[in-house]
Amino acid sequence: MDVLMDEFKEQHPGIGTVKAVPGGSGQLLEMARRGELDVIVTHSPADEERFVAGGDGIDRRPFMHNFFLLAGPEDDPAGVTGAATPAAAFKLIAEAGARFVSRGDRSGTHVRELAIWREAGADPRGESWYQESGVGQGPNLQVASDKGAYTLVDSATWTALEDDVELVLYVTDAEAPNVYSVTRVNPQEHRVNEAAARAFADFLTSAPGQAVIEGFGREQYGEPLFIPGDFAPEPASTP
Amino acid sequence: MDLIWDGIREAFRLIFTGNGEVYEIVLLSLTVSGAATGMALVIGLSMASLLAFRAPPGRTLVLSFLNSGMALPPVVAGLVVAVMLWRTGPLGQLHLLYTPAAIVVAQAVIATPVVTALSAAALQTLHPRLRLQILALGASRWQAAWLLFREARLPLLAAVMAGFGAAISEVGATIMVGGNIKGSTRTLTSATVLEVQRGNFETAMALSFILLALVYAVNLYLTVLQQRRRAS
Numbered sequence: 001m002d003v004l005m006d007e008f009k010e011q012h013p014g015i016g017t018v019k020a021v022p023g024g025s026g027q028l029l030e031m032a033r034r035g036e037l038d039v040i041v042t043h044s045p046a047d048e049e050r051f052v053a054g055g056d057g058i059d060r061r062p063f064m065h066n067f068f069l070l071a072g073p074e075d076d077p078a079g080v081t082g083a084a085t086p087a088a089a090f091k092l093i094a095e096a097g098a099r100f101v102s103r104g105d106r107s108g109t110h111v112r113e114l115a116i117w118r119e120a121g122a123d124p125r126g127e128s129w130y131q132e133s134g135v136g137q138g139p140n141l142q143v144a145s146d147k148g149a150y151t152l153v154d155s156a157t158w159t160a161l162e163d164d165v166e167l168v169l170y171v172t173d174a175e176a177p178n179v180y181s182v183t184r185v186n187p188q189e190h191r192v193n194e195a196a197a198r199a200f201a202d203f204l205t206s207a208p209g210q211a212v213i214e215g216f217g218r219e220q221y222g223e224p225l226f227i228p229g230d231f232a233p234e235p236a237s238t239p
Numbered sequence: 240m241d242l243i244w245d246g247i248r249e250a251f252r253l254i255f256t257g258n259g260e261v262y263e264i265v266l267l268s269l270t271v272s273g274a275a276t277g278m279a280l281v282i283g284l285s286m287a288s289l290l291a292f293r294a295p296p297g298r299t300l301v302l303s304f305l306n307s308g309m310a311l312p313p314v315v316a317g318l319v320v321a322v323m324l325w326r327t328g329p330l331g332q333l334h335l336l337y338t339p340a341a342i343v344v345a346q347a348v349i350a351t352p353v354v355t356a357l358s359a360a361a362l363q364t365l366h367p368r369l370r371l372q373i374l375a376l377g378a379s380r381w382q383a384a385w386l387l388f389r390e391a392r393l394p395l396l397a398a399v400m401a402g403f404g405a406a407i408s409e410v411g412a413t414i415m416v417g418g419n420i421k422g423s424t425r426t427l428t429s430a431t432v433l434e435v436q437r438g439n440f441e442t443a444m445a446l447s448f449i450l451l452a453l454v455y456a457v458n459l460y461l462t463v464l465q466q467r468r469r470a471s
Contacts, residue, residue: 027438030438030439030440104421105436106438131423132420133419134419134420134425135418139415139418142418143418
């Protein structure tokens with residue numbers, strides 16, 4: 001996000017002060033609902049659609065994505081190796097009562113995780129093997145590694161941290177990519193800087209903005225962390 | 240502004256409707272920060288006594304370190320403790336990372352310089368001959384220490400309050416070594432951070448008020464203790 005902001009400011013020298021407020025999708029959506037933000041970048045599609053449907057947001061544009069992955073301990077206590085879908089793997093985890101670490105923070109990853117549990121027909125809440133870490137994606141992966149637990153992680157975080165954790169990948173969530181969207185706050189409902197918000201949304205979906213996304217992480221990790229463009233689910237590629 | 244009133248109302252609701260999760264969090268915050276303050280007190284009083292009464296060589300140097308330690312950024316303390324407790328770290332075998340014990344250690348590291356530096360300053364204000372006199376009257380070393388602590392109770396209790404305040408208000412190190420795990424390492428401060436991330440500003444505000452009330456209750460008790468004895 002810092003790289004994108006720098007490029008945006010370079011392209012729009014007259015835009016004034018731009019402040020990026022980092023935060024979880026839940027926090028940003030709630031702040032936007034209160035008219036505290038001009039434009040938001042989030043990755044929680046259902047919540048974003050509710051935000052737009054409620055009249056507080058307009059012009060939602062998906063502009064990049066990556067994938068959710070199920071990571072877990074090497075010895076695979078729930079036997080999820082070979083599971084075709086995340087839901088099938090979650091079902092095995094629930095049946096085995098194998099440890100699972102959830103972020104529990106209403107982030108995009110947490111929302112997707114809950115959807116997978118529903119799909120798997122399991123309700124892990126309150127189970128002793130199900131723990132809520134309450135921390136961001138990176139620290140959450142560390143907690144799961146420390147506890148020898150399964151967890152859902154996005155592919156960018158995984159690529160950046162895989163060498164630091166004692167976990168391996170099991171399933172790629174090919175059905176629902178982790179989609180990042182830019183949504184403007186409705187200028188008819190809230191007092192916002194409409195021109196700047198539009199300029200930022202346009203930038204993220206423009207060729208220069210997309211080029212920044214395409215190149216991000218390529219040098220350090222040998223592969224991009226995010227895939228630019230409106231998403232079209234790709235064939236399951238195991239990173 | 241509405242948020243602040245809603246927060247206060249929500250705080251009362253959480254407390255009086257017997258929300259089990261909130262009680263659990265309050266209890267954990269109190270135990271963890273209490274234990275950390277206790278540890279800081281044991282280490283701090285011993286070190287402060289040594290520095291004040293024995294005047295070891297290099298005392299000024301040590302005191303300058305301790306005084307700087309009061310400004311030790313909690314996140315630095317958290318990072319160092321976390322690295323020590325990593326599986327690959329020197330204390331990894333203890334498996335303390337992401338447990339309440341890890342938070343106690345991190346908060347103790349933060350509170351110890353505060354308690355030590357303030358206690359040393361408190362004990363140094365006592366008349367240097369007082370200790371000799373007490374010992375000359377036949378008191379054992381422990382009795383002498385106890386009498387001297389009593390004599391300096393006013394600033395010493397202030398040191399305890401400062402140490403407890405540093406511990407319970409801490410959040411960066413707490414999350415780093417504790418992980419904010421529900422039902423295990425979630426404290427009032429880390430729960431507040433989480434509710435903000437979730438966008439539940441009202442609940443976050445409520446937890447903040449509960450924390451403030453708790454801190455006030457503890458300090459009220461300590462202040463009464465401090466002032467009552469003074470009056471007698």
